[in-house]
Amino acid sequence: MTEPNRVSPFPAPDHQPVAGGIAARARAAATGGARYLAGLNPEQREAVETLDGPVLVLAGAGTGKTRVLTTRIAHILSQGRARPSEILSVTFTNKAAREMKTRLAEMLGQAVEGMPWLGTFHSISGRILRSHAELVQLKSNFTVLDVDDQIRLLKQLLQAENIDDKRWPARMLAGLIDGWKNRGLAPSQVPSGEAAVFANGKGGKLYASYQERLKILNAADFGDLLLESIRLFRENPDVLRQYQSRFKFILVDEYQDTNVAQYLWLRLLSQAPSSSRAVAPSSVTPGRLEGPNPESRAEDSQLRDSGFAPGGAPRNDDDAAQGATPPLKNICCVGDDDQSIYGWRGAEVDNILRFEHDFPGAKVIRLERNYRSTGHILAAASHLITHNEGRLGKTLHTEDVEGEKVTVTGAWDSEEEARGIGEEIEELQRKGEHLNDIAILVRASYQMREFEDRFVTLGLPYRVIGGPRFYERAEIRDALAYLRVINSPADDLAFERVVNVPKRGLGDATVQMLHDHARKRRIPLFEAARAVVETDELKPKARGSLRGLILQFERWRAQREVTPHTELAEIVLDESGYTEMWQKDRSADAAGRLDNLKELVRSMEEFENLHGFLEHISLVMDREGAADEEAVSLMTLHSAKGLEFDNVFLPGWEEGLFPSQRTLDEQGRAGLEEERRLAHVGLTRARRRAKIYFATNRRIHGTWTTTIPSRFLDELPAASVEITESKGGSGWGGAGGYGPSRFDNVESFGSSYSTPGWQRAQARRPGAARGSSEGGFKEEPSPFSGRDPFGSGFGGHFGRGKRGPMTIEGELVAKSTGTTSEFALDDRVFHQKFGYGRVVKIDGNKLTIAFDKAGEKHVVDSFVQRA
Numbered sequence: 092m093t094e095p096n097r098v099s100p101f102p103a104p105d106h107q108p109v110a111g112g113i114a115a116r117a118r119a120a121a122t123g124g125a126r127y128l129a130g131l132n133p134e135q136r137e138a139v140e141t142l143d144g145p146v147l148v149l150a151g152a153g154t155g156k157t158r159v160l161t162t163r164i165a166h167i168l169s170q171g172r173a174r175p176s177e178i179l180s181v182t183f184t185n186k187a188a189r190e191m192k193t194r195l196a197e198m199l200g201q202a203v204e205g206m207p208w209l210g211t212f213h214s215i216s217g218r219i220l221r222s223h224a225e226l227v228q229l230k231s232n233f234t235v236l237d238v239d240d241q242i243r244l245l246k247q248l249l250q251a252e253n254i255d256d257k258r259w260p261a262r263m264l265a266g267l268i269d270g271w272k273n274r275g276l277a278p279s280q281v282p283s284g285e286a287a288v289f290a291n292g293k294g295g296k297l298y299a300s301y302q303e304r305l306k307i308l309n310a311a312d313f314g315d316l317l318l319e320s321i322r323l324f325r326e327n328p329d330v331l332r333q334y335q336s337r338f339k340f341i342l343v344d345e346y347q348d349t350n351v352a353q354y355l356w357l358r359l360l361s362q363a364p365s366s367s368r369a370v371a372p373s374s375v376t377p378g379r380l381e382g383p384n385p386e387s388r389a390e391d392s393q394l395r396d397s398g399f400a401p402g403g404a405p406r407n408d409d410d411a412a413q414g415a416t417p418p419l420k421n422i423c424c425v426g427d428d429d430q431s432i433y434g435w436r437g438a439e440v441d442n443i444l445r446f447e448h449d450f451p452g453a454k455v456i457r458l459e460r461n462y463r464s465t466g467h468i469l470a471a472a473s474h475l476i477t478h479n480e481g482r483l484g485k486t487l488h489t490e491d492v493e494g495e496k497v498t499v500t501g502a503w504d505s506e507e508e509a510r511g512i513g514e515e516i517e518e519l520q521r522k523g524e525h526l527n528d529i530a531i532l533v534r535a536s537y538q539m540r541e542f543e544d545r546f547v548t549l550g551l552p553y554r555v556i557g558g559p560r561f562y563e564r565a566e567i568r569d570a571l572a573y574l575r576v577i578n579s580p581a582d583d584l585a586f587e588r589v590v591n592v593p594k595r596g597l598g599d600a601t602v603q604m605l606h607d608h609a610r611k612r613r614i615p616l617f618e619a620a621r622a623v624v625e626t627d628e629l630k631p632k633a634r635g636s637l638r639g640l641i642l643q644f645e646r647w648r649a650q651r652e653v654t655p656h657t658e659l660a661e662i663v664l665d666e667s668g669y670t671e672m673w674q675k676d677r678s679a680d681a682a683g684r685l686d687n688l689k690e691l692v693r694s695m696e697e698f699e700n701l702h703g704f705l706e707h708i709s710l711v712m713d714r715e716g717a718a719d720e721e722a723v724s725l726m727t728l729h730s731a732k733g734l735e736f737d738n739v740f741l742p743g744w745e746e747g748l749f750p751s752q753r754t755l756d757e758q759g760r761a762g763l764e765e766e767r768r769l770a771h772v773g774l775t776r777a778r779r780r781a782k783i784y785f786a787t788n789r790r791i792h793g794t795w796t797t798t799i800p801s802r803f804l805d806e807l808p809a810a811s812v813e814i815t816e817s818k819g820g821s822g823w824g825g826a827g828g829y830g831p832s833r834f835d836n837v838e839s840f841g842s843s844y845s846t847p848g849w850q851r852a853q854a855r856r857p858g859a860a861r862g863s864s865e866g867g868f869k870e871e872p873s874p875f876s877g878r879d880p881f882g883s884g885f886g887g888h889f890g891r892g893k894r895g896p897m898t899i900e901g902e903l904v905a906k907s908t909g910t911t912s913e914f915a916l917d918d919r920v921f922h923q924k925f926g927y928g929r930v931v932k933i934d935g936n937k938l939t940i941a942f943d944k945a946g947e948k949h950v951v952d953s954f955v956q957r958a
Contacts, residue, residue: 127165127198131158138423138456139163142172142340145361145450147443148425151487152472152775153463153735156425157187160344161194163423164206167340168199179338179360180209183345188214191344208338212353216316219323219334226327227319234310241265241312248300252293259290263677268298272314273437275321275352278302317352324359335364339421346426346446350437358449361422422450428483429476432729432769434758435679440765444481457485461775463735465494467811468781472774474808479764487775496813497774497781499804503817503949504788504795505538505743509545511817512740512784516551516723518818519738526552526721528737532728532773534749536561536683537690538742539725544694552722557730562708566673566684567691571708573663577647578701581615590620593672595636601629617644643667656701660692682753693790728773739777742784744770744801770803784817788937795935912936912952919958922950927958 128136135155138148139162150156164180167173182188188210195206208215217235224231236244245261267289271281278299286295305311311319324331341361343349349357424446431440447453461469469487476482502508516529531542540561546553561567569592575585590605591597609619623629624638647663654662664670673684698704724736743749750766758765774781785800914920918930920940928942936952 127162127169131162132460134456134458134460135159135162138425138458139166141454141456142167142170143421145421145446145453146423147346147446147450147453147455148423148458149455149483149485150425150427150458151461151485152427152430152772153461154458154487155462156344156427156458157190157194159458160342160425161191161198163342164191164195165198173339175206176208177337177339178206178208178342179215179340180206180342181215181344181357182209182211183348185211185214187344212356213313213316216320216356219320220311220316223323223327223330226330227323228306229311229319230309232309234308235316236305236310236312238265240310244304244308245297245301248297248304249290252290252297252300254290254293257675260675260677263675264289264294264297266678267294268301269312269314270437271298272312272318273350273352275318275355277318277322314352317356321352321355321359324356331359332364334360335362335420341420341422343422343424344426346424347428347431347440347443348426348433348438349442351439354439354442357422361420361450363420428481429479429485429768430732430772432732432765432772434761434765435754440481444483455483459485459487461487461489463778464489464775465491465779467493467496468774468777468779470811471497471781471807472771474811475774475803475806476767476771478806479767481761481764495780496811497783497807498813498815499744499783499785499807500815500817501800502784502786505541505786505790507817507949508742508784508786509541512542512742512782513545513549513551514818515740515782517549524738526723529740530724530726530731530734530736530738530776531740531742532726532731532776534728534743534751534769535686536564536727537686538748540687540690540694542725542742546723552720553725554722556724556726556734558727561687561690564684564687566687569669570660570664570688570691571705573667573669574660574701575705576617576644577651577659577663578705580617580644580648583609583616586616586620589667590637590640593668595640596633597636597640601633601637604628617641651701656698656704657692657695659701660695664688664692696790728769731776732772735776735778737778738780738782739773740782740784741773742786744783744785744804745789745798746801747798748789749801749803767803767806795937912938914938914952914955914957920955921958922948922955925950 128139131139135158138146138159142163148156148159150159160180164178167178168175180191182191192206192209207218210218220227220229221231221233224233242261242265245264246256249256249259249261249264267285271285278295281295281298283292283295286292286298288294290297305315324334338360341357343357424443426443428440428443431438431443434440447455464472464487466489469489473487500511502511512531516526519529520526533539533542536558539555543553543555543561545551555561558564562571569589572585572588575582576589579585587602590602605616605619605623608623609616612619612622614622620637621641624634624641627634629637643666647659647666650659650662670685670688673681673688676684695701695704698707724734746752749770750763754762754766756762783804785798785804787798787800788795789798790796912933912935914930914933916930916933919927920930920938921927922940922942925940925942925945925948928940928945928948930938931941931947932939937949938952938955939947939949940955941947
């Protein structure tokens, strides 16, 4: 018997109401009988009610993951398992965090006000850092630098090291440092090989100097919020234990998009607090080796401290790691491995793929019932994504109707593609569809230009999501400003925009002097500059730069009279140094800006002269709709994540564009799988209709190029796809006007490429062995064999010589361009569908013909005969 005054040496156990007991039933009555659980399907309810241990919720597109997350928090609170301040809920965007708070407030009233740890990775990390700033050599009022401040600081460091910032731009170094921080690498942990890529091996030293300078300035950049939090936890086990003890439940949204630093941060917090007493602070990183390894290379030892392999992925040194797995707390990660599309900015899809390895005994719950799309759309998306090897696997299904099939439409070129989509949108309008329910999702931003021009012509309202309109982009405005000064020297706004772009040492003081001179003499800024350079008012260097720019404009203005305006634009961009400026820029969006500049030059071709083009641009940029106006949404596939529309158009499904050739070249099969996930995301944005387009000809770098339909088309299920004709023009040169195939004389290509269409074309050549194939990617035969428009059936061999129109089984595949047509202007010709006409324009082997009855059409010369 225990003595009355004796205190038990054991702490009192935590108490939780017994399931079904009086306390539990009374609490349920107080919360309205858990009304928040009503309407959940069985899988969603399981994800909400499984509170103990690690849980991975694989939530496919449109399966209600946000509802699951918020309801799970509500369930934890209503069951009394934790107070609001004991729940860590991490999202990727402030918008998602606000949405969760709003939904929780609707479910639980004011309880959400007591949830201080619901936010983004960076906002929560910033809060933790400010509470313990002195432990990472900062003060609690430290400043978070924006990108401009970061670039300015790096430029100062480059100047101090006498490094040419034109050859080694500060923006490039900023990108490298951001990438290292996203992988959780401090300056001492950066592999020597990576540090060597900048300034002849000085990258690592500059990174260290940059971090030292930040401490002196009491500042941190965006990447430091996570990196310094990780260092805080590793170097201060007591602080780590404090937060491990505080958070009884951890919830993570969009887990498939986490990068290495976010992964490390979560792994540190997701261990039970007792484990941090038993192991070294840094041992919580996955796969860290215990103790030194004298045989390892210096680079590997640096990476081992961060817990990552040389490639930056989490290490998995199972054989080296010793000891029992530390206990894990209640962590629930929600994500979809099939929607991991941000690898280019550091996201690691492996984080979600290895969840069961990182959290032994984890329960995986699949949400596969889709509440967004119709049956055919889901069937197409699910069948497409099964071609990926790196996935956990799930199949989306719906209890909704099958709906309309996914349509696949081939257009002659990108102009016809835009015309066809424009006409389909107008047809949907006539049927009562709202423009707000229509979206066009492109792979590359430069594709938008064609659609923007077409919509302006049609008077169709549109909005660009996730970025400015094509002609409002900074690089396009800069290029247009150069052209405006050439066209009109009195255009002060244009001249002021480009006088120091790229950098010429003509700063604000110089521009202000020019303005003062222009106002006094009542002359344009350009004339003021011409006058000022003849004086000594400017320093010699600035005077020389300004004089050189004036001479350039005068030379370009003279060339305008004898040089095609498209060629003049290329000359201006090259000679001004503007193209070179973006070529040297190593930021993630530099390549896209260069593509946009090429698209701008291409867009000028349809105008007679520079003045006509600039007049068109002024009309395009003048169109500003009301904020609440109905409008078609135009965006990239990456920007479409999380959005949904009744009608989705997916143009540009061609090899090299989608999947992106740049991604394939840089990342190989991993890149191909991410591109396929991007296609899956695109399809699952559609609620009722998904319409895929591809063009057989695109103008690339000023040259017409015949394209190959995307391999993703051959990976769609035939039963859920309908092939349609383009409504934008003559399509394939007209029914019955089929000509030679692009696979004629394939020996000249010298390629080992092997899409299914390519394999079939080679197999049907005379003497070719059936079923043989070569190439890097082995794909399954097309489900469209014998009836598709992607090169599935060829009736015999076509020789090199010219021949009249002919019909082949399947559909038209355009012949490669680049040859000279045998036709001349004004030649009288005959086409099987359009009849007689006259050649009015020749572009390689592409003819523009004014037909007597059908009007003006674009056809390949092999489709017509001399009349």
